[in-house]
Amino acid sequence: MSDEFYIKRCLELAALGMGNVSPNPMVGCVIVLNDKIIGEGYHQEYGKAHAEPNAVKAVFDQFGEEAEAMLKQATAYVSLEPCAHFGKTPPCADLFVKHQIKRVVIGNRDPFSSVDGKGIEKLKNAGIEVISGVLDEECRYLNRRFFTRIQQQRPYIILKWAETANGYFATTDGHQKWISSALAKRLAHRWRTEEDAILIGKQTAIMDNPQLTAREWPGKNPVRLVIDKNLQVPISNHIFNIAAKTIIFNEIKTDVVGNVHYIQMEDMHFYFAQKVAFQLYLMDIQSVIIEGGANIINQFLSANLWDEARIFTSSNSWKDGIPSPTINGNLKEHIQVENDKLSIYINDINK
Ligand code: AOF
Ligand code: ZN
Secondary structure, three states: OOOOHHHHHHHHHHOOOOOOOOOOOEEEEEEEOEEEEEEEOOOOOOOOHHHHHHHHHHHHHHHHHHHHHHHHHOOEEEEEOOOOOOOOOOOHHHHHHHOOEEEEEEEOOOOOOOOOOOOHHHHHHOOOOOEOOHHHHHHHHHHHHHHHHHHOOOOOEEEEEEOOOOOOOEOOOOOOOOOOOEEEEHHHHHHHHOOOOEEEEEHHHHHHOOOOOOOOOOOOOOOOEEEOOOOOOOOOOOOOOOOOOEEOOOEOOOOEOEEEEEEEOOOHHHHHHHHHHHHHHHHHOOOEEEEOHHHHHHHHHHHHOOOEEEEEOOOOOOOEEEEOOOOOOOOEEEEEEEOOOEOOOOEEHHO
């Protein structure tokens, strides 16, 4: 099988870590001898073992004493450059050197400054044959959140909204009948499990009283972020319940009350989107899905601070309403989700 074939397998394994490894990247590793996979591993949880030690362990678990000799003849495939630093775990490049792996094939070079080529260098210095850049684009796409944080000092930003067939913006309040075809709602909840945080404005928090949890999909709830300059959202609203951590960006106070964190910001209206994005970066929030309202979404759009837009369009038309935001990106996918059409746009200008 080709190098691409095994890197693809690494990507499948890596994706199993989705939702559990942020702000680390998702990484998969496959160890191959004589065109047979002898061990597989992936980075399963933030702070725990990286993909490579898990794969090496799998070889030892299966082959016991023979493993050592097998590794000396094997190729290790990794979707991201093996790390070179002592972080929460020892360097993965050292592990390959220790076992004298014959050849290492890599997807992306790791842009993280403690690694960034140093892992490859360690391997090469030890006489290991190294190939990198295999399926570079696919690997990068899987870790687009990680790359955005490291290279742009901001989280990966996904805009999500629903609109009517004739272009009116629909929130999830009283009008939610049409957008929440059961499947669209489950999909939206799945998306929530995949991101670190979910963001809404005061208006949406007050009018819709949403929970912002991922009730209809197994996985973790994102951190709830609410923009509420003057602290006007009533404390009885769902966003203050204990289902998830909540952060309120405001101009009044910095404080922690149970699971609710208040973060004071100055002059929020100036460079609003930039300030919020940078604050999230400082808090190690690597990705955010913005679910409204139109005003918040328009601010991120006009600052060109967005990476993906996921838009449900219903088959219904309204007589009037708030015009939905206009999007200037590349259409990546068009999917029919029951009665709704889902369009996914990618912002190529930021790449
Ligand atoms: C790898 N294999 O599976 C992953 C890597 O804090 P630590 O020790 O977990 O290190 C985190 C950094 O290591 C992270 O920013 C990224 O550069 C790299 N992640 N490297 O060799 C892996 N997850
Ligand atoms: Zn590592």
